[in-house]
Structure formats: structure tokens, C-alpha cells
Amino acid sequence: MNPVFEIRRNYLIITVDGELDHYMADQIRLKADTYLEGTRIKNVIFNFQHTTFMDSSGVGVIMGRYKQVRRMKGKLYAVHMNDSIKRIILISGLHKLVCERDSIEDALKSE
Amino acid sequence: MGHQAFWKKTDTDTSEKQAGEELWEQERNIRDNKMEVSILAIPENEQLARMLVTAFVMPLNPTIEELSDIKTAVSEAVTNAIIHGYPKELFFGEEKYVHITCRNEEHTLHVKIQDEGVGIEDVKKAMEPMYTTKPELERSGMGFAFMEAFMDGILVKSKLQKGVTVIMNKTIGKEVCHE
Numbered sequence: 001m002n003p004v005f006e007i008r009r010n011y012l013i014i015t016v017d018g019e020l021d022h023y024m025a026d027q028i029r030l031k032a033d034t035y036l037e038g039t040r041i042k043n044v045i046f047n048f049q050h051t052t053f054m055d056s057s058g059v060g061v062i063m064g065r066y067k068q069v070r071r072m073k074g075k076l077y078a079v080h081m082n083d084s085i086k087r088i089i090l091i092s093g094l095h096k097l098v099c100e101r102d103s104i105e106d107a108l109k110s111e
Numbered sequence: 112m113g114h115q116a117f118w119k120k121t122d123t124d125t126s127e128k129q130a131g132e133e134l135w136e137q138e139r140n141i142r143d144n145k146m147e148v149s150i151l152a153i154p155e156n157e158q159l160a161r162m163l164v165t166a167f168v169m170p171l172n173p174t175i176e177e178l179s180d181i182k183t184a185v186s187e188a189v190t191n192a193i194i195h196g197y198p199k200e201l202f203f204g205e206e207k208y209v210h211i212t213c214r215n216e217e218h219t220l221h222v223k224i225q226d227e228g229v230g231i232e233d234v235k236k237a238m239e240p241m242y243t244t245k246p247e248l249e250r251s252g253m254g255f256a257f258m259e260a261f262m263d264g265i266l267v268k269s270k271l272q273k274g275v276t277v278i279m280n281k282t283i284g285k286e287v288c289h290e
Contacts, residue, residue, distance in 0.1 A: 019161075022190045023154040029249055053161070053179070055186040060251035084179040091260055092253050 003028045010040050010074070013104060014065075015047040020058035028061050032068075042074030045107045046098075049080035058085075059092045066097050075099055077107035144170070144215045152193045152207040152226065160189040160211060167213045168220050171283040180261035181220065181281060185211075187254040188224035188277045194245065196228025196275055219263075219282045227274040234267050 001017040003024065012035050014028060035041065044065045048054075066076045079101045081089065089095050101107040146167050150156045164185045165178060173181070192209045212223040231237045237244075238259075243252035258265050262279040269275045 019158055021154075021157050021161075021186055022194065023157060025249070026154065053182060053186075055183050055190070056251045056253035056257050057190060059253050060249040063251060064249040084176070084183075087179075088183070088257075091257070092251065 003031065005031060005035055007035070007039075007041065008108060010042040011045055011108060012036065012041045012043070013045045013047055015049070016051045018051070019053040020048075020051055020061070021053065021055055022057040025057040025061040029064060032061075032065060036068055042069065042072045043077065043107075044069050044074070045077040045079060045101075045104060047079050047104060048082065048085055051082070051085060054085050054088050056088075056092070059088065059094060062094055062098065075110075077101050077110075079103055079107055143217070144213075146213040147210070149208040149210045150189075152197045152202075152209050154190075154193060156209070157186055157189050157193065160209070161186050163211065164213055164220075164222060168215070168283070171215060171218060171220065173283045177281070177283055181222075184258045184261045184279055184281075185222060185224070187257050188279070191254050191277075192224060192226035192228065192275065194248070194250070195231075196226035198229065201229065218284050219280055221278070221280045224277045224279075225274065230271040230273055231267075231269040231275055232271060234269055238267065 004015040004017065006013040006015070012032070014032060016024065016028070018024070032044075046062060046065075062076070062078075069076050076098050077100075078089065078098045080103065081100065089098065099107070099110070101110065144167070146163070148163060150159055161182045165182055168178070168181060189209055189211070196209075197205075197207045207226070207228070210223075210225040212225075214221040236242060238255040240256040241252040243250040255265075255267070258277070258279060262281045264280045266278040267275065
């Protein structure tokens with residue numbers, strides 16, 4: 001399944017349906033760049049509500065987006081993470097860079 | 112243990128073959144099983160590889176967490192084979208395969224992921240966390256670290272221009288004792 005992109009205020013919401021592996025990560029990377037270039041987007045929200053799986057390719061794509069939002073002094077949020085995704089985030093050390101929120105609304109509120 | 116009889120090659124002599132089969136029936140643990148598949152080395156097949164191994168390990172009754180561990184480890188090894196074993200710039204348009212062998216023995220899953228790609232020059236270096244040869248592709252360098260974290264054992268063998276073999280195992284159902 002394809003990732004879904006949505007813009008709200010200066011937030012880019014990336015909803016990952018299904019499995020965030022190398023194949024999906026490549027698709028996110030290519031499309032996210034076109035959204036982030038030359039727009040006023042500052043923050044990125046990864047919505048994992050319908051994500052059933054993630055591996056190190058997912059870690060790579062999150063780290064890549066983190067570098068981009070940091071350049072714009074923005075923040076990177078992750079919402080609706082299930083236990084296995086939380087574990088990957090923890091083992092990879094990403095929890096130090098990513099702000100965890102319960103829902104998209106929570107993430108939008110936090111600025 | 113049953114596996115010795117299970118792997119024993121049956122002889123051409125019929126009586127011995129029969130005896131062998133009986134032994135196989137008697138000694139083979141009901142969970143013992145084996146699978147060998149070769150899949151085309153394309154990113155779309157990483158999901159297929161995960162699904163195959165997941166389906167194979169189901170009779171061992173893994174927990175959701177164990178299943179997720181195995182899925183991640185297999186995904187890492189297969190992705191490595193596809194991206195690093197057969198880099199596009201060298202193998203574009205060529206039909207290359209990743210070979211997956213699974214074996215259930217009692218409560219342990221053994222899985223072997225093999226490619227015939229470029230190989231790894233320094234396996235030890237490659238296994239260091241955060242080390243990657245492809246930062247431009249946003250590779251995190253966590254692949255081997257995840258395989259180590261999520262499986263009980265891992266062995267990586269490689270010869271330049273011959274390919275890489277990753278052998279991993281995980282015993283199912285021991286989480287309960289640990290926690």
C-alpha cells in the first residue's frame with residue numbers, strides 16, 4: 001500500500017499503511033522530498049495507526065526526515081505506535097529524536 | 112533427538128529404506144520441518160520473504176512478539192542481500208536470487224539467507240551498529256544490530272564476489288521463563 005501525505009497548517013502528516021520496509025521507505029523518501037521542498041512545512045508527523053511492521057529501513061527514513069525538520073527548526077512526531085514499532089524506535093535510539101504522541105490531534109496541539 | 116533420523120538419506124536398499132522411513136516417522140518430532148525457496152532479488156519480494164518465514168514458523172506457536180522479531184530479522188537479511196549484495200549499478204536488469212532455507216527443530220527455528228552477490232569485505236566492520244556503505248539511500252546501518260537483537264544467534268559468512276550467507280536461529284517459547 002502507498003503512503004498517504006496530508007498537509008495541515010505547517011505540518012506534513014505521513015500515514016504509513018501496512019509494512020514500513022525498504023520498499024515503502026523508498027516511496028516515502030521520494031514523495032516526502034517533493035512536499036518538503038520549497039513549502040512552509042516545518043514539522044512532520046508519522047502516523048503509525050495502520051502500520052503493522054517496521055524494520056531498519058523505517059529507522060532510516062525517519063532519521064532522514066528528522067534531519068530535514070531540524071534544518072527548519074521544526075519537530076518530528078510519531079503517533080499511534082504499536083509495541084513492536086516502539087521497540088524498534090527504542091533499540092535504534094530514535095526515541096531521543098522523535099516526539100511520541102497518542103494521536104495526530106495531540107501532535108498538532110503541541111506547538 | 113529426532114532430527115538425525117530426519118536428515119538421514121534413505122538408502123537404495125528397500126528394506127533399509129523402509130526401516131529408515133519408520134525411524135523417520137517414529138523419531139521425527141511433529142514440529143520438525145524444512146523449507147527451501149529462492150526469490151527474485153527485488154524490493155517487492157522483501158514482504159514475500161517475511162510472509163514465507165512467518166507462515167513456516169507458525170506451527171511452533173510463537174507469540175506476537177517472537178513473530179515480530181523473526182519478521183524483522185528476516186527482513187533485514189533479505190534487504191541487505193537485495194540492496195548491498197546485488198547493487199543496482201552492477202546488476203541492473205539481471206535476474207538474481209535470494210535463497211531462504213528454514214528448518215524447525217523441536218522449538219527452534221533455523222533460518223539461512225544467502226545471496227551470490229558482491230560479498231562483504233570486512234564482516235566485522237559491517238556488523239557494527241550505524242555502519243553503512245549507503246548513507247545516500249538513508250540506510251540506518253542498524254540491520255545487523257537488529258538481527259543480533261531479535262534472534263538468539265547469528266553467523267555471517269562472506270567471500271568477495273561470491274556472496275553472503277547469514278545463518279540465524281531463535282528458540283520459540285522461552286520468553287515466559289525469562290520474564
